[in-house]
Amino acid sequence: MRTILIVGGGYAGFYTAWRLERKLRRGEARVVLVDPRPYMTYQPFLPEVLAGSVEARHAAVSLRRHLSRTDIIAGRVTRIDHAHRRVTVRPALGEEYALGYDIIVVTAGAVTRTLPIPGIAERAIGMKHVEEAVAIRDRLLTAFDEAAGLPPGPLRRKLLTVTFVGGGFSGVEGFGEALALAGSLLRRYPELNPDELSFHLVEARDRILPEVTDAPGEWVVRSLRRRGGHVHLNTQLRSARDGHVVLSTGEEFDSELIVWTAGNGANPMVHNHTDLPVDTRGLLTVRADLRVGTDEAPVPDAWGAGDDAAVPDLAAAGDGAATVPNAQHAVRQGKLLAANLIATLRGRKPEPYLHHSLGAVATLGLGRGIFQFHRLVVRGFPAWLMHRGYHVLAVPTWERKVRVLAVWATAVPFGRDIVSLRSVQHPRDAFLTGAGPRVPAPAHGVDPPEGTSAGDARRT
Template sequence: MREIVIVGGGYAGFYTARGLEKRLHRGEARVTVVDPRPYMTYQPFLPEVVAGSVEARHAAVSLRRHLRRTRVVAGAVTTISSADRTLTVRPARGPDYQLRYDTLVVTAGAVTRVFPIPGLDDQAFGLKHVEEAVAIRDRLLTSFDRAASLPHGPERQKLLTVTFVGGGFSGVEGFGELLALATALLKRYPEIGFEELSFHLVEARDRILPEVSDAPGAWVVRSLERRGAHVHLNTQLVAAEYGHVVLSSGREFDSGLIVWAAGNASNPVVQRHTDLPIDERGLIVVRPDLRVGTEAEVVPDVWAAGDDAAVPDLAAAPGARTVPNAQHAVRQGRLLAKNIVASLRGRRTKDYLHHSLGVVATLGLGRGIFQYRRLVIKGFPAWLMHRGYHVLAVPTWERKTRVLAVWTTAALYGRDIVSLASVQHPRDAFVSRGNPRDGEVTAGAPSSGPRP
């Protein structure tokens, strides 16, 4: 049976596998997805996971549950050799091994772009995976709990200071949602005043949200500043050691939570550990029909799409490439499945062509921005459009139903503000057995008195 191997279970990989399951005849080919994570992350929901508006598990789509005829291999691909049609797979445990393929689909996605900034690796969170979004939310909730019991001073102020680096969609949406959560928390923490919150958004360019035009981008900045945020444009993060933030503008402050959302970089496996053709940015060179190669020369039986591929944007100016977002990755994955099946059966493939439907972003509960060409919608209607679009776009009716149920519950009863930061160290309670350290009183510790 022909082996079709998909590297990466993100948007493009998931939709490619799903489309192949629908189109392949039984016995025609076997589909395998290789990914370290057993789920596809619906990244547009991560800002709402940060704010507690979407449950973390609802932003993750199980590969094994929804790809029922696809073999799922839990492991990371470390090398790709198209010359001998093999991959090297590194499982979570055990030695590396070789995996052969007849048709290869590379949808490994991008990684977070970082710079050698002192303290960044030790202090910052990313915002690309569900685990990171949950940790950011728990850190804010825990900081509120701690700050409420402290006197006014530097330590309390540090706990109530949040810094986001990166003014793209991921950074702005996460920042806006976390700011909305912090503002809502003040009702439950009378010990903390609004003036004590200190939220900073740092962007190296002279504007945020480059996908929208200048005027809507400037409106977003004004909207965030009216809500008490500090937006630092033309500014870079210089250092973050021990939570002490130093900006290129000369401003310095202590921050208890630092989130790095300063864009994507090419996948190291694609950039340095493959013999596939890549461009100057480290992305795989593909033709308009998503085959790997150029118009003059094609790599046999290898396809690519998503954030790790330089896909020609036929709807834009000549030489343009599609931007790395979910809108393109989902549609490229669907076309990949059709083209692979067409190629197997000796039919013609189709080129990828997609005209943008516009861009929409959430800025916090009840706030948003939408733009389609010259049409700009702001505020509550744009926020409704954001939720409506993404609940339709998230894969499977099961996930749509769960997300809608959480939104309905939140509308009736408000946000859930319980921090589960302790799940990151689940054995601590068992190991300590409730025994407090010297001078510490532990809630729930067993009584030493006689039992009835």
């Protein structure tokens, strides 16, 4: 029985394994998936996780629950040696080891692209994983609690200042949802003045949302500005040391929360630690049928899809274009990859990947959105409904669909949950504070230290 090894459990990897489980005959092949996380993150829900409109765990699809016939390895592939059909796996615990395979599927995904800007590594937080979205939400809620106990002044202004860097879908959606959450919080904090809120979106280009045309993008900018957001176009972040933000325009301000969403970069493992062919950007070279290589030089038993693969875009007008790295392509590529892999196992010809865009849809906060399909543009509440409808259909498994719908339904009468659980990031703090300093047990006939009962001393 041949072993199919899937590197990465994101969209493309999860859907490849999911479809293989359904289509493979018993004993036809063994499927192994390696990923450091035990779940697939449904990234379009992260802005709503940030805003509290979606429960964090509902944006994560358990690999072990939904891939019951796949061998799941909790670890990270650090090197691919396809010439010898083996990879190096770094497990969560223990030493690295070699793992053999017959067929490899590389769907490791991209990584957050960072720049050497002073203060970013120390202060910023990304928005690519569930943990990050939860941390952003908790920090924003905690900042409101802390600011409410302070008199007006620089520290209070810093706590109520939020900066998003990057004007793509992640940045704009996260910024819009954070802005909406902050607006709703003000009703619960009469001590705070709306004028003290300062939300900044910094984009190096002259427009945001490159997936939509100019007019809808300009409408989004106007909408965010009407709601009190500061949108800085043609602007670069120069420094964020100690939370002091310096922009290329000369503007400076202190910001307690800095969110980095300035695009994705090539996966270092794919770029630097594999003998499979990669292009100048560090992406896996993939044919239209998702097999690694080119039409002239195919690589046997190697496949790739998703954000770490340069998949030819057959729907594009010009030659040489690759599909954009988004969920819409990754999901469909994963499904086709599984079908093509099975076809080759059974002696049939694989099909090329061809997908025409279904349009672009984004949430800009509760009840606000933007949708574009060719010349059709929908704005406001209808677009927001379309966003929710599309993604509840797109999130995999009925179990997750029902859970998300249940949270949305309860939010209608009860509103947002505004409890911060930032302390969960340091779960031992309360225990250590309660334990206090260790007091030695007194010798027989000796009184315990002043202020400490004998019982307390014995328990200590």
